[in-house]
Amino acid sequence: MEGFTSAYEAAAKKAVEGKYATEADRKAAVEAAEEAKEKAGQYLSGIERDRKVAEQWKTTAEKALAEAEEMLKAKPDDATAKEYKEKAEALKIRADQFLKKYQTADAQALKTEAERLVTEANATTVKTADTSTKPAPEAGDQDSGDQDSDDQDSDDQDSDDQDSDDQDSGSQGGASTHPANPKPSAPAASPLKTGELGEKYFYGEGEITKLVINGETIDLTVANKQLTRVNKQPLTQLWTDFGKIITSKGLENLIYGAAKLADGSYALFVQGKLSDSLPGGTATYSGDVLHFRSRNLTEGGNWFDVYNSYRTDGSFTATVDFAGKSLNGKIDSGDGNFMKIREFKGSLDGNRFTGTWKNGAKGSISGGFYGANAAEMAGRYSYVEDAPEKASKWTNNSFGVFGGKKQ
Numbered sequence: 001m002e003g004f005t006s007a008y009e010a011a012a013k014k015a016v017e018g019k020y021a022t023e024a025d026r027k028a029a030v031e032a033a034e035e036a037k038e039k040a041g042q043y044l045s046g047i048e049r050d051r052k053v054a055e056q057w058k059t060t061a062e063k064a065l066a067e068a069e070e071m072l073k074a075k076p077d078d079a080t081a082k083e084y085k086e087k088a089e090a091l092k093i094r095a096d097q098f099l100k101k102y103q104t105a106d107a108q109a110l111k112t113e114a115e116r117l118v119t120e121a122n123a124t125t126v127k128t129a130d131t132s133t134k135p136a137p138e139a140g141d142q143d144s145g146d147q148d149s150d151d152q153d154s155d156d157q158d159s160d161d162q163d164s165d166d167q168d169s170g171s172q173g174g175a176s177t178h179p180a181n182p183k184p185s186a187p188a189a190s191p192l193k194t195g196e197l198g199e200k201y202f203y204g205e206g207e208i209t210k211l212v213i214n215g216e217t218i219d220l221t222v223a224n225k226q227l228t229r230v231n232k233q234p235l236t237q238l239w240t241d242f243g244k245i246i247t248s249k250g251l252e253n254l255i256y257g258a259a260k261l262a263d264g265s266y267a268l269f270v271q272g273k274l275s276d277s278l279p280g281g282t283a284t285y286s287g288d289v290l291h292f293r294s295r296n297l298t299e300g301g302n303w304f305d306v307y308n309s310y311r312t313d314g315s316f317t318a319t320v321d322f323a324g325k326s327l328n329g330k331i332d333s334g335d336g337n338f339m340k341i342r343e344f345k346g347s348l349d350g351n352r353f354t355g356t357w358k359n360g361a362k363g364s365i366s367g368g369f370y371g372a373n374a375a376e377m378a379g380r381y382s383y384v385e386d387a388p389e390k391a392s393k394w395t396n397n398s399f400g401v402f403g404g405k406k407q
Contacts, residue, residue, distance in 0.1 A: 064088035204271035208269030253371030287404015289314035
């Protein structure tokens with residue numbers, strides 16, 4: 001278990017056995033034991049959370065099965081409904097398998113042991129604050145050496161069993177290891193715009209650790225849980241706190257994602273340093289997609305909730321002809337039941353681009369190029385097959401943001 005190491009237990013044991021020279025040393029050992037307890041508690045909470053996620057997957061699968069049956073009653077031969085049902089059945093089986101894995105016995109044992117260490121360490125005191133009344137231990141006794149690192153089997157829970165990273169790779173507690181963002185510059189306020197489905201979005205120029213929207217400052221550094229795609233492809237650039245923000249990390253010149261504002265509304269965003277000049281020739285880009293079905297707008301709810309089945313993480317690719325001022329791209333929404341994969345084409349205007357869907361759907365794609373020689377690109381999109389005021393809950397209507405690097 002990350003964080004619950006032999007160093008903590010050795011320090012606590014030293015306190016329990018009175019092998020310290022001063023009160024300060026004893027307090028330091030007690031604090032180390034308390035940290036061990038906290039780490040063990042975080043680990044236990046992470047496993048319990050993963051179990052709840054698996055339970056929610058099962059509930060979502062059962063709901064999807066019911067929806068598929070409803071679709072098939074209306075259209076018995078509908079291929080999309082049949083595929084939807086098959087995937088829902090597969091998800092339910094997978095959720096049942098996950099539930100069997102999330103056993104908390106090992107984590108509970110670690111937490112109990114850490115609590116015992118804290119209790120014993122707290123019970124160990126010096127006779128007075130005057131350390132002269134307690135002789136310093138022999139040099140050979142200062143380090144008890146009882147705790148061989150091989151004895152501290154902190155990895156009782158095999159990382160291969162932590163399948164929770166389908167939803168949240170960071171749920172196991174401990175320090176995050178996400179890529180550091182570059183040093184920021186002053187942020188610029190960005191007015192909100194409205195997309196074809198009614199979604200709010202904005203483009204900003206400035207630092208990439210903070211957003212300022214209509215005077216409201218939004219801290220992005222709280223996003224400490226990394227998202228993955230449902231099909232267990234590699235981890236995405238996207239991080240979240242599952243409450244107020246989803247943002248990209250690891251790109252050099254931009255951030256993109258979605259934020260919850262003070263009034264309870266949501267907005268997509270792309271912000272960064274636009275390219276001062278563009279290269280010649282052609283270039284290919286690829287990266288991640290944060291995708292939302294329109295039901296996030298029509299049915300409300302928390303866009304960032306870990307249980308939100310109307311949000312998916314996908315990918316994109318784009319080939320840009322800088323000389324010809326044109327581009328062709330593909331958005332893989334990560335939603336295998338509705339929008340799926342759609343291609344678009346567009347044109348460049350300076351360091352910005354706009355586009356349309358190749359299949360004739362309404363909506364739009366827009367974005368820009370960021371960094372020296374257009375090192376990165378990002379944008380937002382809305383995909384509209386049905387008039388929003390007439391669309392059913394089975395519509396392909398969707399919206400999202402994307403960003404990535406030149407390959």
